[in-house]
Structure formats: structure tokens, C-alpha cells
Amino acid sequence: MKTDVLVVGGGLAGTSAALFLAWHGVRVTLVEKHPGSSPHPRAVGFTARTGEMLRAAGIEDELPPSRMAKGFGIRRVRVESLAGKRFEETFWSPPAEQSPNGRTQAGGAQVEYSPSTGIGVAQDRMEPLLRDKARELGADIRMSTRMLEFSQDDAGVTAVVRGDGEPYEIRADYLVAADGHRSPVREALGITRGGRGYLHTSRSVLFRAPLDEYLRDGIGQFIVDGVGFLTTYGDGRWVLMLDDREYSEPELRQQIFRAIGRDDLDVEIITTGRWTISAAVADRFSRGRVFLAGDAAHTLPPSRGGFGANVGIEDAHNLAWKLAAVLNGESRPSLLDTYDAERRPVALLCHQQIFARDDGHNRDGEREDAPLLDNDAMHFGILYRSDAVLGAGPELPAAQRPEQWNGQPGTRAPHVWLAPGKSTLDLFGRGWVLVADHPQWEEASAELGIRCERLERLEPFGLSAKGASLVRPDGYIAWRAEDLPDDPADALKTAFRRSSAGTR
Ligand SMILES: Cc1cc2nc3c(=O)[nH]c(=O)nc-3n(C[C@H](O)[C@H](O)[C@H](O)COP(=O)(O)OP(=O)(O)OC[C@H]3O[C@@H](n4cnc5c(N)ncnc54)[C@H](O)[C@@H]3O)c2cc1C
Structure with a gap:
């Protein structure tokens, strides 16, 4: 079969790519080897910038706004237990006084940067919504379909995929590899990665418990002394991240009760997970007709800033209109070179900022010696420097708040x-x-x-x-x-x- 763009991987980056490509009228086919989303969500925090992109595609209204008060970022506190004593608060976005560009302007006026609020929804609810919208716009989404191999030539890409039956070929003009942090496509292309690499492995337990009373003060993340990291998906489900040890079910219950500081509540264990947390950015984001997006291009630890999925969705947004313009003959293929030029520096900047920030655990090695940028700069004020922008020179900073840019090309x-x-x-x-x-x-x-x-x-x-x-x-x-x-x-x-x- 023939399609314009083949997307491999139906996680947040791949599904967004299918959605944005279909939105631009591109014939797109997505293959995802699993039948649906993982029952253990990872991401829950989506930025207002992600909200803006989904607003343009007509689905922001279907998504619940972030529970966290707009503008205050995500608050995190060290505790004895959820019900016990609370100690210092740590910030994954620097508070204004630590930041070179705090958000209150001279005279005390607050600036509003976006029509969107952040989105607070678990990944296993977000992915189906994006998938349904992509299908509605005409994307051909094939779940339970694995790409087995691919090759490229001057005119296109040929992939062999397998669903329920015999393997078959898909011929596409371009391939978007959104196949996750291990990315077999990236490996097959021989694209290397830089960055800090492996950081640590965590076990997690996803459970349901009536704990809303502990969320009233707007704090949603808890570093529980001697236990681990506890947070909520905002829908009655909570996740407790532990060290990398096998836990039996009674031991998991015991850890959950220790984290809550009570054992008189109904706790339903839903599932468990094991996560390799690493930080790596691909040394190039494309080769020939193949483009890397999402974790395949950059794996960013979630602990300070929640950049991972959000940056992946932005990759898809950046790439989609360029592929559409080249496919419909409006632009020459050289436009596609600007994908790497624009998105790789963003991934590298996120990598730098993640390690310049405090993760509350101090377990990921040396702190990066770089000026802290606040979330308003990171979400709304990134500068693109490429041939698709005129007048954004190397003398300009990589990111600052929108009013500091004042309409600068590249922002x-x-x-x-x-x-x-x-x-x-x-x-x-x-x-x-x-x-x-x-x-x-x-x-x-x-x-x-x-x-x-x-x-x-x-x-x-x-x-x-x-x-x-x-x-x-x-x-x-x-x-x-x-x-x-x-x-x-x-x-x-x-x-x-x-x-x-x-x-x-
Ligand atoms: C515990 C945790 C919490 C997190 N919280 C946040 C957060 O709050 N905010 C945030 O922004 N980020 C967060 N992240 C990061 C975020 O989850 C990831 O960045 C994001 O899910 C990556 O999406 P992706 O689509 O690039 O990759 P993936 O979700 O890994 O999707 C890749 C897909 O490709 C498929 N695939 C691979 N090979 C093939 C093949 N050959 N054929 C067909 N399909 C294939 C896989 O089955 C998979 O579904 C968190 C991460 C973790 C571990």
C-alpha cells in the first residue's frame, strides 16, 4: 500500500504526528505494535503550550485543565507521609526569585502568556483522545501492527509491517520514527546519542485510594522520607515510585500505607511498572527521509520539568507542517532540514535545564552549572534559529519570556x-x-x-x-x-x- 507519511509508534509523539499531519491534509498511516495504551500511565502534566497546539487542532476543550493553579507550576513537598508532617517545598520550575526572568513585571503586573491552561490528564486517557481525533481527520491508524524492517531510497521509504495476518509492505514518501527511547529505527540508522545516559531504575505501583483531602493546598507531588515519590493522576489513581527492588504484593501494600501514613483506607492496586530513567539526545534528528520524534529523538527524565512528552508533541507539530508543505509542492525539501536545526537545540536546552534544576532527590549526579530558565521561557519563549527564520542570530539567548522577545522572529x-x-x-x-x-x-x-x-x-x-x-x-x-x-x-x-x- 502507498501513503504519504508512515508514522511508527502510537505513543504521544507518534499519535500527535498523525493528528497534526492529518490536520494539514497529509495522507498518513500509523502503525503501533500494541493493541492500545499501556494501563500504567507515565505522563500526566501537559503544558499550556501543548494545550495551544491541541486548541488549534480542535480538541483542547475535550481535555481537563491542569489541577494545578495556573502559573504556579507543579508544587512538590518533602513529607514524613501524606497524612504526616510536611517539610520544605521544592520546585521543579524555579520560583521567580531564583530565575533571571521572574514572571511579575515591574509595577507588579502579571503577564498572561497563553489562552490555554495546562492539561491534567493521564497518558492512558490522553492517547485515545488524540487517536480518535487523528482518525476523525482521516489518519489511518493501525494498532497491533508492528514494523519489522524498513529501507529508504531517493524516492521514498519501504517498510514491512505485520498485523494479524501475513507481513505486507507500506511505501511512503517519508517515515516518522516515534518508536520510543529504545527506537529500533534510530539504531538501524546508526544515529548515536549524547547526554548523561542511564540515571537510575525505579519500580512503581499504581493504585486507587480516596486521598483527595490531601490535595487541597494545590501540592500534588510528595517526596516521602524513606519510601519514595508519590503523586496522583488526578482521577483517584496514584503512583508510588520506589527503588529498583522486587516487591511482593504485601510489601507493596505496606509501602503504600507507609507513604500515606495511614492503613485504614481502601487501597486497590491496579498495576506495577519498572522504569529506566535516562537522559539522552540523538546527535541528529533525521537521516534521509526518516525523522525521529519524541523519546526516539530525546529521552528526558520526568523529574524536573515534565519536558518529555510535551517536547515530543512539539516535535510532531514542528515537523507536520513542513512535511505537508513539501508534499504539496509549496516548499522545497530543504525546508525539512530545519526540523533538526530547530528541534535538536530545544532538546539539548531541556536536557541542560533538567540538570540545572533541583529534583528534590539529588540522586542524578552533578548539578549542571547553567542559568535557570523559568517555565514561561521554556514553554512560550524558545527561539528557533534556522533557514526557516530570518533575523534570529547566534547573539540571541536560547529562551526568554515572550514580552522580553517582543515579537522576535524565531519565537x-x-x-x-x-x-x-x-x-x-x-x-x-x-x-x-x-x-x-x-x-x-x-x-x-x-x-x-x-x-x-x-x-x-x-x-x-x-x-x-x-x-x-x-x-x-x-x-x-x-x-x-x-x-x-x-x-x-x-x-x-x-x-x-x-x-x-x-x-x-
Ligand atoms: C514515570 C514517568 C512519568 C512521566 N511523566 C511525564 C509528564 O508528566 N510529562 C511529560 O511531558 N512527560 C512525562 N514522562 C515522559 C513521557 O512519558 C515520554 O516522554 C513520552 O511518553 C514519550 O512518548 P513517545 O511517543 O515518544 O514514546 P513511547 O510512549 O515510548 O511510544 C513509542 C511507541 O512505539 C511503539 N513501537 C516501537 N517500535 C515499534 C515498531 N517496530 N512497530 C510498531 N510500534 C512500535 C511502542 O509500542 C510504543 O507504543 C514521564 C515518563 C516516565 C517514565
Whole structure:
């Protein structure tokens, strides 16, 4: 069979890739060897940036907002037990005073960065929602189907897959390898990885217990002295992470009761897990027609920042519009080189920030000596430097808060409410958009077939009333003219051709 893009792996990264590709009208087939999601969820915390991407794809409303108060990040405290004494609070996002760019501006005003709140839903609930939406948009999702081998040539990729019956071939223009941290595809391509590598192994027990009364103060993560790490999926299910030892069921119950500090509650053990926690970033994110996404590209420990799944979903979002543009002939294949140029530095920055932060356990070796960046910078203020961005030089920092960027090309376009419930971000997501208010820009964009959105307030984009910003289909600013040039049509055409590797 023939498809445009074959995605291998139906975890959060692969399913998001199928969703975003289908959203852009690409024919996509996904194969996942398991029949469904693992009954033991891993991720539960999804950032507001992830919320924004899912908002654009029309599913944010179906997802429960994060339990944690917006803006306060995820709070964690060391305790004697859940019911016992509480000691110091540790932060996986640095509190404002530790950060070089705290979130309260001079004068005490708070800045709102996003129309989305974080999402608080367990991975085993999130994956089916993404899968259903991807199917609804036309993605061909084949569960219980394993890719056995693949090869690539100048014109495409051929994979051999097996579902219930005999193996068969799938021919695709491109392959997205979202096959997890062990990534057989990455290994077959001979792509090496850097980073700290193996950190530790943890056992976990997933259980259900009526413990909501201990969540009232907004703290959801507990480092229990002498036991381990306890947190909740926010739906009555809790997970206790322990050291790497075999535990019998009575021993697990005993550990759970020690962690709670009570043994008079009904506790249902659902399942157990064993997790290898490691930190590794691939030395390249693509080879030929194959692109790595999610944990296949970067395995990031969950303990300080919850970057793992969120960064994987962003990979998929970054790659999807580029593949769509190349497949529909709007851009030359060189646009695809910007995937590695944009996403690998993000993974490396997350790796650095994870080890610059305090994990509350201090068990993962030397602390990284790097300035701490707060979550607002990490979620909304990452800078892309690539050929798909004009004017983002090496002198600029890797990330800072949106108002510090002030519409800098290479950063996500800023959020401003245009009307109740309608954000500037709702203007972006499918094609290219020119943000401007001067009629000459409107004419120039019409000539190129680019949608022009006329906004009265252009200051958040760092523009004068006569300026313009060119925004990519992923909501990132590709180029801007702070004022009106002599020949706006020519300036826009040159910028569009260069940043989109465009054929128009
Ligand atoms: C305990 C724990 C808690 C975490 N909490 C968070 C959190 O709160 N927030 C966060 O952002 N991240 C968190 N993470 C990290 C997050 O879970 C991972 O980054 C994320 O799930 C990776 O998704 P993925 O799709 O890249 O890979 P995976 O989920 O590993 O999916 C890869 C898929 O590929 C399939 N596959 C592999 N080979 C083949 C093949 N040949 N054919 C077909 N299918 C194949 C596998 O079956 C698998 O389903 C946590 C991780 C752990 C361990």
C-alpha cells in the first residue's frame, strides 16, 4: 500500500504526528505494535503550550485543565507521609526569585502568556483522545501492527509491517520514527546519542485510594522520607515510585500505607511498572527521509520539568507542517532540514535545564552549572534559529519570556486576546499568515496568496503601525518588517521564499 507519511509508534509523539499531519491534509498511516495504551500511565502534566497546539487542532476543550493553579507550576513537598508532617517545598520550575526572568513585571503586573491552561490528564486517557481525533481527520491508524524492517531510497521509504495476518509492505514518501527511547529505527540508522545516559531504575505501583483531602493546598507531588515519590493522576489513581527492588504484593501494600501514613483506607492496586530513567539526545534528528520524534529523538527524565512528552508533541507539530508543505509542492525539501536545526537545540536546552534544576532527590549526579530558565521561557519563549527564520542570530539567548522577545522572529507569535475567547493564536495553525494593519501589506500578501490578518494593536509583535510579521503555519514568526519598506511586496516575497524554501 502507498501513503504519504508512515508514522511508527502510537505513543504521544507518534499519535500527535498523525493528528497534526492529518490536520494539514497529509495522507498518513500509523502503525503501533500494541493493541492500545499501556494501563500504567507515565505522563500526566501537559503544558499550556501543548494545550495551544491541541486548541488549534480542535480538541483542547475535550481535555481537563491542569489541577494545578495556573502559573504556579507543579508544587512538590518533602513529607514524613501524606497524612504526616510536611517539610520544605521544592520546585521543579524555579520560583521567580531564583530565575533571571521572574514572571511579575515591574509595577507588579502579571503577564498572561497563553489562552490555554495546562492539561491534567493521564497518558492512558490522553492517547485515545488524540487517536480518535487523528482518525476523525482521516489518519489511518493501525494498532497491533508492528514494523519489522524498513529501507529508504531517493524516492521514498519501504517498510514491512505485520498485523494479524501475513507481513505486507507500506511505501511512503517519508517515515516518522516515534518508536520510543529504545527506537529500533534510530539504531538501524546508526544515529548515536549524547547526554548523561542511564540515571537510575525505579519500580512503581499504581493504585486507587480516596486521598483527595490531601490535595487541597494545590501540592500534588510528595517526596516521602524513606519510601519514595508519590503523586496522583488526578482521577483517584496514584503512583508510588520506589527503588529498583522486587516487591511482593504485601510489601507493596505496606509501602503504600507507609507513604500515606495511614492503613485504614481502601487501597486497590491496579498495576506495577519498572522504569529506566535516562537522559539522552540523538546527535541528529533525521537521516534521509526518516525523522525521529519524541523519546526516539530525546529521552528526558520526568523529574524536573515534565519536558518529555510535551517536547515530543512539539516535535510532531514542528515537523507536520513542513512535511505537508513539501508534499504539496509549496516548499522545497530543504525546508525539512530545519526540523533538526530547530528541534535538536530545544532538546539539548531541556536536557541542560533538567540538570540545572533541583529534583528534590539529588540522586542524578552533578548539578549542571547553567542559568535557570523559568517555565514561561521554556514553554512560550524558545527561539528557533534556522533557514526557516530570518533575523534570529547566534547573539540571541536560547529562551526568554515572550514580552522580553517582543515579537522576535524565531519565537512563537505572542498571545493577545482579540475578543472574549479569541486569541491572536487562533489566527494561526494552518497556512502562512501576515499580521499587519497597513493596506499595502494586505495587497502584497494577496499577490502571494498569503492570508493577511489586520490587527490594530501591533506592539506585542514589536511593530510600528506600518510594520508586518510573517507567521508560519506552526504559529512561529518567520520574519518581520518593523516599519513599511519602500517595496513591501518585494520584501514580503523575498522573505516568504527564503523562510518557506518556497516555490511560489
Ligand atoms: C514515570 C514517568 C512519568 C512521566 N511523566 C511525564 C509528564 O508528566 N510529562 C511529560 O511531558 N512527560 C512525562 N514522562 C515522559 C513521557 O512519558 C515520554 O516522554 C513520552 O511518553 C514519550 O512518548 P513517545 O511517543 O515518544 O514514546 P513511547 O510512549 O515510548 O511510544 C513509542 C511507541 O512505539 C511503539 N513501537 C516501537 N517500535 C515499534 C515498531 N517496530 N512497530 C510498531 N510500534 C512500535 C511502542 O509500542 C510504543 O507504543 C514521564 C515518563 C516516565 C517514565
